[in-house]
Amino acid sequence: MSETLLKINNVTKVFGTHVVLKDIDLDIVKGEVVCIIGPSGSGKSTLLRCINFIAPPDQGEIIFEGKTWKRFHSRFNIFANRKYEGELPRLRSEIGMVFQHFNVFPHMTAVENVMLGLTKVRKEGRAKAREIAEQSLIQVGLGDKLNQYPEKLSGGQKQRVAIARALALNPKVMLFDEVTSSLDPELVSGILDEIRRLAKDGMTMVIVTHEMNFAFQVANRIVFMDEGRIVTMGTPDEIRNTTDPRARAFLSSILG
Template structure:
């Protein structure tokens, strides 16, 4: 791995805060002035207890959750919450930046989000045709390459209902990486899978890391965090409590809260 001084910053989030409306209570704070840098080739693992803000933070990185405050840059595309909320009703430019930024990331969800009426090949081709504007022939060629990469060459004509959970998740990964994003975002990609199916998905993610793919991963897979992750960010109550190199954090967490968390999941 190159020194951080020699690597580009792929994602930069600054002072991001997010609130969620509540019917009976004041708005619930999901994030509180969180800042995060993700360098080229990083595999950043977001850890923390349930409700700590891990998924909220991840979804803010591609504006699936729109921060109420803060700034975000992915590659060369910048977005500012203050400008967005003050001008979105009259300035189309902010909506264009919104879409450009989202196209720079690939997202893999916990529950796959495949189109059930499309085959494996059609699911992977979809983003290439509709988001990238490719011809179907060009999209098919790229999609087939990614399907082979995730080990599903013999399933290209199958529908999601004919696949196991692990296979569905690998299709979702192929669909995301086919668009050649600057970074991949994974929201607990193995939590909905039976234990025996997790290995195939983690193996694909490990291969992506070896190829240098920049990744941000919400997971409870400590083996993956140690073997593949190079940086860990630990959150609680919407704030970053501690962060550092994976082995340093896992072997010698500095905060009492992180120590307690690791002891409970060991």
């Protein structure tokens, strides 16, 4: 566990006059599970969105597999080089992301939802895409729901479709943004088990979560953010015993 897979260097993100991320530096090692915690509005989601350029950072860069991604300020484009921009869908398939509100398409079956990235981004033929999509859905326990439409699925099952959709593209990193926050309580543990299974298989993951017990269990490192900065980070034990006053206040507000 020492090869750096992803480097976040000096990332700053501004919305209007609001500096939402300030000089974020974080290295993610291959096979590592990093959990990000912190109060609402501290910039956790924005950081994940910067990592795969859904929200391109205003300053700083992301280095992924030796390639540097940064925003160039040209007049018409976020990238000075058009060709670079054309590679973004590929970057986003290699850095898979799952959101709180699963964003599955209601007019497509489970398998069609998962096939989409395979045909559009990976340019797989439909037969091959279907085969991969089915495998991916079987992997997350939805082998019996392949041809269901989302309205017939529970929140937990829709979230599994979203996870399968990201996994089908064979990502090198997975980003999870509070993926259990909108689920009914009885469905939370199943999704957390799915993430644990990925961790066991060696998937590199960055996980934003409020499930502190889960974070303490699954994380190699926990990052505490507040007001757009990384305030402190460390192993679960280090964070449990942190002396940082803001981190302590946050943890006691959650853990009681």
